[in-house]
Amino acid sequence: MATLxxxxxxxxxxxxxxxRLWKTHVWEGPAQSDxxxxxxxxxxxYQGKIRTILSRDGRIQMLHSDRxxxxxxxxxxxxxxxxxxxxxTKFWLEEISKTLPTHFIEGLGPRAILAExxxxxxxxxxxxxxxxxxxxxAYQSGARVxxxxxxxxxxxxxxxxxxxxxxxxxxxxxxERDENTSAxxxxxxxxxxxxxxxxxxxxxxxxxxxxxxxxxxxxxxxxDTKYEFGRDQNGAIxxxxxxxxxxxxxxxxxxxxxxxLQEGLPxxxxxxxxxxxxxxDHGFSGAGDVPAVPRTLLLDxxxxxxxxxxxxxxxxLAI
Numbered sequence: 138m139a140t141l142x143x144x145x146x147x148x149x150x151x152x153x154x155x156x157r158l159w160k161t162h163v164w165e166g167p168a169q170s171d172x173x174x175x176x177x178x179x180x181x182x183y184q185g186k187i188r189t190i191l192s193r194d195g196r197i198q199m200l201h202s203d204r205x206x207x208x209x210x211x212x213x214x215x216x217x218x219x220x221x222x223x224x225x226t227k228f229w230l231e232e233i234s235k236t237l238p239t240h241f242i243e244g245l246g247p248r249a250i251l252a253e254x255x256x257x258x259x260x261x262x263x264x265x266x267x268x269x270x271x272x273x274x275a276y277q278s279g280a281r282v283x284x285x286x287x288x289x290x291x292x293x294x295x296x297x298x299x300x301x302x303x304x305x306x307x308x309x310x311x312x313e314r315d316e317n318t319s320a321x322x323x324x325x326x327x328x329x330x331x332x333x334x335x336x337x338x339x340x341x342x343x344x345x346x347x348x349x350x351x352x353x354x355x356x357x358x359x360x361d362t363k364y365e366f367g368r369d370q371n372g373a374i375x376x377x378x379x380x381x382x383x384x385x386x387x388x389x390x391x392x393x394x395x396x397x398l399q400e401g402l403p404x405x406x407x408x409x410x411x412x413x414x415x416x417x418d419h420g421f422s423g424a425g426d427v428p429a430v431p432r433t434l435l436l437d438x439x440x441x442x443x444x445x446x447x448x449x450x451x452x453x454l455a456i
Contacts, residue, residue: 139455142217142443146436149216153432162216164248166202186211187219187384192254196242199250199378201226205435207413208423209315215435220247220456221442222382228449229380233347237340238375240367247456255367255377258329259308261315262337264345265361266301268292269387270410271317272361285319295360295389295397295404301345303338308365336374337366348381355448357407358394362386383408383442407441 145162152158167175167189172182181192186206191198201219205212227250230241240252263284265272272283273294281288284304292298305323306315320338324331341364349359363385365378379385389404397404412430419428447453 142220142454142456143440145217145456146439146443150433150436153436159216159432163203163214164219165214166204167200187222188379195254197240197252197254198245199252201248201250205409205412205430205438207409207416208421210423210427212412212416212427213430213435215439215442217456218384218439218442221439221446221454222379222384223248223250224446224450224454225382225442226250226379228446229348229382230376232351233344233376233380236347237343238373240375240377252377253369253375255369255375257308257365257367257377258333258337258374260318260323260328260365261306261308262341262364262366263304263306263361264301264341264364265304266298266345266349267358267360267387267389268294268296268298269360272304284317285321293398294401301342303341306363333374340364340366340374340376344376344380348386352381352388353391356391357445358389358391358404360387360389360404383445388445407445409438412438 149159149162166184175182175191179193183190183192186209187202187204189200189202191200201223203214203216203218205215205218223244224247227244230239230250233239234241240255242251242253245251268276275283276288276292277294281290286302286304289299303320305318305320307318308315320334323329324334329337344364345359345362348362352359359381362381364376364380366374367377368374386408387410388407390407394404412434415430415434416422416428421428443454
């Protein structure tokens, strides 16, 4: 019989010190024996920061673990996070596939998605509609050009930008740091052609607009997010990877946004920014030892992610 994720989180909340119970609901990723078994079946295996990718016969399986990362470092595990993010990504890939090309084929259970195997274009296409995160920190330090994009004077923290902008980064190997770049530099280094970048940026802005509209209908603001793209064997560009999840996006509550902005306070958030802030408050921004995040905070994050997923799919998640 299926068990609701919300019931599992209630049990974990009442037993946060029970490490055995905690580990029961965490998938850290494949064991070495799993990898050996998959390779013996002819799969290529790639280990990313969060996902394990199995490739064979022109298709891939994306398996989503419960690892939590921030500042390009492994932080901890959030029970059943992979199940939640798989449900969100499946929802969005199905939605986007109605109007734009994606690599999505079908869902394969609670943690896996089957997709077309494409050649990844090695950049993360970050679309921003608001002054937040690294953009806000750079702006407050005096920068008025960010990733090749000029910014106007007088922007307040968390304010809406005059229009969405794209601030690409390099695509580093797992647990190495992505670096800010620009469209001009991507073309210069041969990551993509000018024509491909024009196609990518047009697609990214369309996807961001659709995501913003749907999230607005749920009472949320899609402040920023990142997209990845790949080429098929004919050179056609398609959306790949995770999309519009709280792991890869900033989501804010719309009903309190304006009042908090006027008071100079941050928005109510539905993403992992609260964990990033906790880490920053404890002196961690990517270098040195990772402080132990309280399990209560990890469970708060899990419930927030679950709220996003269940609102999107329109039913309780269960395993």
